[in-house]
Amino acid sequence: MSADRVEMPHNAVSAVIDRRYREGRIGRFRSAVTLVTGTGAVNVGAMSDASPNPAAFSCPVPLARQEEIQMAHGGGGRLTQQLIDRVFAPAFHNPALDARHDGALLSAPPSGLRLAFTTDSHVVSPLFFPGGDIGALAVHGTVNDLAMCGARPKWLSAGFILEEGLPIATLERAVASMGAAARAAGVEIVTGDTKVVERGKGDGLYVNTAGVGWIEHGLTIAPTSVRAGDIVLLSGDVGRHGMAILAQREGLAFESPIESDSAPLWPAVEALLAAGIAVHCLRDLTRGGLATAVIEIAEAAGLAMALDETAVPVSEPVRGACEILGLDPLYVANEGRFVAFVPAAQADAALAIIGKTAPGGPPARIGEVRPAPAGQVTLRSVVGVERVLDRLSGEQLPRIC
Numbered sequence: 124m125s126a127d128r129v130e131m132p133h134n135a136v137s138a139v140i141d142r143r144y145r146e147g148r149i150g151r152f153r154s155a156v157t158l159v160t161g162t163g164a165v166n167v168g169a170m171s172d173a174s175p176n177p178a179a180f181s182c183p184v185p186l187a188r189q190e191e192i193q194m195a196h197g198g199g200g201r202l203t204q205q206l207i208d209r210v211f212a213p214a215f216h217n218p219a220l221d222a223r224h225d226g227a228l229l230s231a232p233p234s235g236l237r238l239a240f241t242t243d244s245h246v247v248s249p250l251f252f253p254g255g256d257i258g259a260l261a262v263h264g265t266v267n268d269l270a271m272c273g274a275r276p277k278w279l280s281a282g283f284i285l286e287e288g289l290p291i292a293t294l295e296r297a298v299a300s301m302g303a304a305a306r307a308a309g310v311e312i313v314t315g316d317t318k319v320v321e322r323g324k325g326d327g328l329y330v331n332t333a334g335v336g337w338i339e340h341g342l343t344i345a346p347t348s349v350r351a352g353d354i355v356l357l358s359g360d361v362g363r364h365g366m367a368i369l370a371q372r373e374g375l376a377f378e379s380p381i382e383s384d385s386a387p388l389w390p391a392v393e394a395l396l397a398a399g400i401a402v403h404c405l406r407d408l409t410r411g412g413l414a415t416a417v418i419e420i421a422e423a424a425g426l427a428m429a430l431d432e433t434a435v436p437v438s439e440p441v442r443g444a445c446e447i448l449g450l451d452p453l454y455v456a457n458e459g460r461f462v463a464f465v466p467a468a469q470a471d472a473a474l475a476i477i478g479k480t481a482p483g484g485p486p487a488r489i490g491e492v493r494p495a496p497a498g499q500v501t502l503r504s505v506v507g508v509e510r511v512l513d514r515l516s517g518e519q520l521p522r523i524c
């Protein structure tokens with residue numbers, strides 16, 4: 124990956140990066156090798172495969188045409204079949220998918236249980252980044268949205284939009300990661316679709332996943348269930364995913380490399396429910412980060428939230444990178460962190476359970492719910508000043524998921 128190649132339109136963040144680079148406050152790697160020797164933490168393979176642009180892939184031998192995605196791979200004919208046999212079937216393989224039917228035939232939940240259903244599209248750039256890739260992210264994004272509904276993730280669909288010219292090896296790598304992430308999360312990818320767009324009309328690979336889960340309890344885990352007096356718990360440190368993507372995309376070399384926190388969250392939710400915690404609301408901290416998630420819930424619940432900035436865990440590498448780039452870690456995306464709104468009487472028990480079962484710990488008690496003013500989120504800062512948090516006015520970091 125060359126630092127000269129600008130993949131995203133220059134936005135405010137890029138302008139700050141350029142300025143910091145000129146000031147000598149951050150390093151930029153000119154090649155994968157420079158980064159590896161500079162930090163000793165990112166391997167050459169990960170870097171050389173990091174670009175979403177097929178043209179930028181370096182390979183010791185030229186790729187044969189049949190080793191790249193062709194328009195016919197999306198045509199439903201022989202090449203489509205070959206792609207399914209070679210790439211998708213071995214990675215996903217389960218009875219519903221192996222039936223090769225137009226749709227998956229699934230069992231209904233036991234009588235009285237509710238279903239949760241969600242969908243998410245993934246356009247992350249680059250496709251591979253420290254701590255994850257588009258395949259694993261497409262699983263985690265959807266199973267986590269199900270988990271946030273209090274649902275046990277059961278089944279996923281997978282829709283792939285491929286750009287003509289994408290190396291099939293790149294697709295195989297992302298799909299293998301997706302299959303592994305699904306198995307680790309306890310879900311099956313039971314139906315799917317592949318389409319191909321012409322060279323230059325996509326960006327290598329986009330993945331849509333939809334998911335179905337079972338709600339095996341009587342709670343309504345939703346913003347409308349939040350009550351004044353509830354405690355806000357945060358499952359771990361924030362800001363890793365967004366900063367990992369930004370560093371990779373812009374070719375930034377921080378002193379300590381930052382890895383994405385991409386991970387499944389259902390095990391922590393399952394443990395809370397099994398322990399009898401009356402969970403009122405859950406939200407994963409994806410686009411817009413912690414601040415946006417809490418604002419959304421405050422508005423939907425018609426309640427106020429008071430957060431304590433000193434209680435929010437932020438790792439030193441993320442804090443340092445955010446300070447240099449002028450970003451607020453509270454607004455940076457995560458893919459494996461959540462907030463839980465629980466009754467005050469159960470907050471300590473819930474915190475202990477999250478600490479044992481959620482990735483990225485230790486968790487923290489970061490605030491409480493107040494009756495009014497409706498929709499207002501305040502943050503008590505490190506120096507004791509209280510300010511009102513607002514939604515971001517624009518896109519801070521585009522294409523992070």
Ligand code: MG
Pocket residue numbers: 267268271406407409
């Ligand atoms: Mg979500």
